Amino acid sequence: MSQADEIFVVDDDAAVREALTALLTMEGFDVTCFADGNALVTAVRGHVPACVILDVNIPGPSGLDVLKRLKADACPAAVFAMSGQANIPMAVDAIRNGAVDFFEKPFDAGRIVGCVREAIADAGRHPRVTGQLASHFPGMELLTPRERQVLEQIAGGSSNKEAGRALGISPRTVEVHRARIMEKIGARNAANLVRIVLTEQ
């Protein structure tokens, strides 16, 4: 490739911005940093990078709002969300709104470069995440009817508590179902699970 792939980084912590820039520049990327979401959205309207690495807890519009705006603009960049105060519904929300993956800070630095490269290489080749369960996903036939109900709740962005209330079971039981579902589908984590089941193969 003649021209370096561009990456936009959004984080309100200067040390994280600088460190990501140092690492990604070393890996041959062209990195631009933003301290808040508005600056990013404006920049992306000017021209689209190959990848965006976006902290969810930023001042101004949250990372999730930014994701929604990028999605509304049909931005083709591969977006990674990250957070230091992550929880499962947040991760699920990010994936539903088009993030490729979700990193809980502090994440493994060794992993991020590989993930970014893979996402850039895959961009445009993989069908996008839809709003509902795919008609088929790996491990689907192994799920019990109850597990499928729980999965629908999780993929819909419900917390364990909300899912439990909707299905008339305890949040703890939801959690047990979730662990079994992840085991059957072979998902690494909740974000990965939602991505698998919402992606039309």
Next chain:
Amino acid sequence: MSQAAISPHPIVGEGRIERAVPPLPHAADALLSDVLDMAGEAIVVLDVRACISAFSRAGEKLFGWPAAEALGQPLAVLLAEEDGMDRQRLEKLGSGVHVVVGRHKAGHSFPLTLELATRQSPAGPHFIAVLRERPAQPVDVERLARLEAENAHLARLVVVEAMGPALAHELSQPLTAAALYLQAAETMLGPQDAAGAMIGKARREAERAGRIIRALRRFVENRPPESVPVVLDLLVDEAIDLALLGRSPRPVIARDGAETGLTVMADPVLVQQIVVNVVRNALDAVEGLTEARLWIATRRVDAQVHLSIRDSGPGFPAAVMADLFAPLQTSKPGGIGLGLVLSRSIAEQLGGSISVEPGGGGMGATVSVVLPLARQASPKAVKRSA
């Protein structure tokens, strides 16, 4: 004042008068006031803001406040400062009998029992407080000291609990940055470089600290731990290495069952924390002994895995056993007393348990950690996780 006073406007909600609730009719007012005055005890009726809306005659006597002046004041004026009794505190206390310190209008304080009754209303809980002077008790110095110690304990526990998530969050940004910088330096130097290899190790340690923080955050937020298939013996071997770091001389460690490859469903970081904790305790127990030995074994019992760690130390004295799983109790100089508490709590979250055989009389202690065995995963899942 000859009659108990009752505030004419029961105040509902924050700083506004709810017109929808009419004031009590006069007859009812007078009756309530008579009833209050007949009681031999100080009775205080509080509105939703925990301010006094009725005050009995015995109350006037006990506290030196004329009822007319007491009305509308917060309950806190009747109590010594350290008992700053606002609405939140009252809600926390809830119904029941509590020991507090009263304050007379003249300034002196005295011991009181506060009997609290709660009544729910659409605007929130209302309280009725019955206050009785406590007879002076002979000072039990030992009991006081114990109470004080318990109090200090509780305070520390609250601090630890409050600090956990904040600390985890504050540390996550610099740790993320540190790991990224180290990764960059590692890449810059390349795999052949000796310094690069060392920086790689530093990066992996920073990432391990990150994983511990993520697990800690899940733990303090009471989020269920991650549940993935974990080969227990690999984890145990790693944990032994970690626990041995910086120890010399090292005791003889007999390891049993390491080939069995038993798999548990658990959060690997949490399980490792448990094993490190327990192994460290065992190492402490044998430190300085000529016969310093540890026996660490894993075996399968039905649908569970038993990990036992026995040491050649003196065993746990009975006094220590009693408080073994109480938070912030420690028999070690410099110990915080959270190791076993956290370990047990983690084990229980994972659906397991921890038990201790105290040993003694020439026998060392044995700590057993029980964890549920992973169910036979579907062939598909096995292939994926391999």
